[in-house]
Amino acid sequence: MMTSDDIRTVHQAGLRLLEKTGVVFKHQPTVDLFASHGFEVDGLRVFMTEAHVEAALAVVPSWFTMEGRNPDRHLTFGGDHLVVANAAGAAFVLEGTDMRAGTMADLSTCLKLSHMSSNVDMLGNPILPQDMPADEGYRQSIHCCLTMSDKLLEYPIATPEHLQVALDTSEILYGADWHQRSRVFTVLNSLSPLQFEEGTCISALELAARNQPICLTPCVMGGTTGPVTTAGILVLQHAEVMAGLVLVQLVSPGCPFVYGGTSSISSMMTGDMLVGVPEYWALMTATVEIANHFDLPSRAGGGLTDAHLPDMQAGIECAMGLASVMRTGVNFILHGTGIISSFNAVSFAKFVIDDELVGMLRSRLKRIDISEETMAVSVIEDVGPGGNFLLESHTYAHCHDYDRPSFFNRRKHDVWLSRGGLDIAASAEKRAKAMLESYVAPDLDPLILRQLGGYCYGHCTVAPYQAVEE
Amino acid sequence: MALLDDIKQNVEVGNRDAVLAQVQQALDEGTTAQDVLAQGLIAAMDIVGAKMEAEEMFIPEVLRAAKTMEAGLGILRPHLAVGDVKVQGKVVIGTVKGDLHDIGKNLVAMLLASAGFDVVDVGINVTPADFAKHVKDNDANFLGLSALLTTTMPMMKETLAALETAGLRGQVKVLVGGAPVNQSFADQIGADGYASDAGAAIKVAKELA
Structure with a gap:
């Protein structure tokens, strides 16, 4: 746990980087904007003072609500709220030990699982389909995300073309005034150390101009794109988040913003980033603590593992990764379910295991309710020493309190064996199959559906993946 | 030869100053540049490669060794003919x-x-x-x-x-x-x-x- 003094020290160190070293924004209009507000600029490098950061912190909201097409699924970021989204951006699918290229069909499977899950609140675009050209795949993927579920989407925006798709599809869904409310949520990454690439700058400017939320998430890799030490990683990450915050608030004071981080150490043997390690959990905990300190919504952690099977290693690493941030009060978790092999692949079995894990952690985080009724002192007195509670009306009234449907085993060995003796991955596959069979697409206005189809499939050379029939 | 062994070891641990001095010393003592290269610098990098593969050396250590090797090569280069350094590709x-x-x-x-x-x-x-x-x-x-x-x-x-x-x-x-x-x-x-x-x-x- 970081003390307030620790946090202030890290903040001061981050400010020193912003003031003395500066940050490169690889987009002249962004640099010009800083210059026009009196920031010191040298080429593409922008220097920020403590006063600039303080001014941004003074106007950024501590929470905001995203509104989607289903009012029951609006999502609040900040305060005590937790939003969990599924895996995002994986290129591969892991089945058994076999890793293969992800397809549109896999994307559809993942979205169905997300839609059916009671623990996944928000969609990430889970798979980058490799069975069609990249530009068409993007529009078709977005079409699947917007039609197969009415949960809000974390739009993956890596290029100005992606940004345009996000803006256009929002207009189709919500009309010309769509940006009167928070509709498009995206995660933008800095290019560590201390850079923002052109596409990121453009997205930040355009989205902030429409007052849409931005979750700025550096992914500093200790020893390669950042210092090797965890404290150094934290300082660099903090400086980059503050730089993004200052930019967004300059464009649009009061624009919703999420303090994100998914930085970790790298293996000094191979250079690979590691996410199943204690240092990652500590960094993610610290990320949330710093965001809390500044009263900003936070994004950190996830169901991340370096394992290549939904096995015990994966279980341990995911549970530690998720519990670390959930216990600290994180507001947004991307990659909450289904991601495996670091950030590279999706496993459907792991998806439903993670789904269960998120549900268990949500229950675990509830305070034990202390009241006359729940302490049941009079019931204990009535039963007295040596009695039993099974026939008490108090027991009858509360016997479903902790009854959560689960595919985790809770039965004795012989019963478990008679039911197939399945391990967790095999049970999870059965569970995934059942979820997929019960999937029903949510309703969507036929006119909007037709417009979305025309927009997303209109110029396709590859046959549309018909996830939802018009 | 003890000096070439020293060069080899110093490349491996990334001791740049020692390698620079010892490569010069070897040349001054009459050892050919080819021998210093083959038995000192390249021999060292062969060991480094093997140790990296055996997960005994970490990337920053390997890089320091490679940089040290390059520094040593800088001293040798004027003494090497075109064909002396075999280019792999x-x-x-x-x-x-x-x-x-x-x-x-x-x-x-x-x-x-x-x-x-x-x-x-x-x-x-x-x-x-x-x-x-x-x-x-x-x-x-x-x-x-x-x-x-x-x-x-x-x-x-x-x-x-x-x-x-x-x-x-x-x-x-x-x-x-x-x-x-x-x-x-x-x-x-x-x-x-x-x-x-x-x-x-x-x-x-x-x-x-």
């Missing part, structure tokens, strides 16, 4: 279009250079057409493609297509690598080699040389 290396990440690529480039390859680093965000041009201009027989992002990985396939179109595919062995890349992806797009990390990349390149 000419490598063009870069990060594919849309991807601005270069640390992995830089690491592989440095290690390839220290393993005796002639390396031309063409940077980041390189279009398929530019890769083809660099291969042609440099008459390269290896092309190394790097991608960190799942979103830019498909650009490797397009780069291979550009080589094909330019009629250059036959002259270069294409090696691919980066966090999301794997052997089956490499096979699928028709690359000649894949390595999971920088140490392995050198091994694969040497095998294909």
Whole structure:
């Protein structure tokens, strides 16, 4: 746990980087904007003072609500709220030990699982389909995300073309005034150390101009794109988040913003980033603590593992990764379910295991309710020493309190064996199959559906993946 | 020879000042530049390569050894004839279009250079057409493609297509690598080699040389 003094020290160190070293924004209009507000600029490098950061912190909201097409699924970021989204951006699918290229069909499977899950609140675009050209795949993927579920989407925006798709599809869904409310949520990454690439700058400017939320998430890799030490990683990450915050608030004071981080150490043997390690959990905990300190919504952690099977290693690493941030009060978790092999692949079995894990952690985080009724002192007195509670009306009234449907085993060995003796991955596959069979697409206005189809499939050379029939 | 052994050990631990002094000393004492190179510098890097593969040396240690080796080579170079340094191959290396990440690529480039390859680093965000041009201009027989992002990985396939179109595919062995890349992806797009990390990349390149 970081003390307030620790946090202030890290903040001061981050400010020193912003003031003395500066940050490169690889987009002249962004640099010009800083210059026009009196920031010191040298080429593409922008220097920020403590006063600039303080001014941004003074106007950024501590929470905001995203509104989607289903009012029951609006999502609040900040305060005590937790939003969990599924895996995002994986290129591969892991089945058994076999890793293969992800397809549109896999994307559809993942979205169905997300839609059916009671623990996944928000969609990430889970798979980058490799069975069609990249530009068409993007529009078709977005079409699947917007039609197969009415949960809000974390739009993956890596290029100005992606940004345009996000803006256009929002207009189709919500009309010309769509940006009167928070509709498009995206995660933008800095290019560590201390850079923002052109596409990121453009997205930040355009989205902030429409007052849409931005979750700025550096992914500093200790020893390669950042210092090797965890404290150094934290300082660099903090400086980059503050730089993004200052930019967004300059464009649009009061624009919703999420303090994100998914930085970790790298293996000094191979250079690979590691996410199943204690240092990652500590960094993610610290990320949330710093965001809390500044009263900003936070994004950190996830169901991340370096394992290549939904096995015990994966279980341990995911549970530690998720519990670390959930216990600290994180507001947004991307990659909450289904991601495996670091950030590279999706496993459907792991998806439903993670789904269960998120549900268990949500229950675990509830305070034990202390009241006359729940302490049941009079019931204990009535039963007295040596009695039993099974026939008490108090027991009858509360016997479903902790009854959560689960595919985790809770039965004795012989019963478990008679039911197939399945391990967790095999049970999870059965569970995934059942979820997929019960999937029903949510309703969507036929006119909007037709417009979305025309927009997303209109110029396709590859046959549309018909996830939802018009 | 004790001095060459010392050079070897000092390269391995990255003691630059000692290597610079000892390489000069060896030359002054009449040892040929070829012997200093083969029995001192290259012998050291062979050990470093083996230790990296055995997971006994970490990347920062390997890089320091490689830099030390290069420094020693700088002193030897005026004393070496053109044919004395065996060039394993000419490598063009870069990060594919849309991807601005270069640390992995830089690491592989440095290690390839220290393993005796002639390396031309063409940077980041390189279009398929530019890769083809660099291969042609440099008459390269290896092309190394790097991608960190799942979103830019498909650009490797397009780069291979550009080589094909330019009629250059036959002259270069294409090696691919980066966090999301794997052997089956490499096979699928028709690359000649894949390595999971920088140490392995050198091994694969040497095998294909």
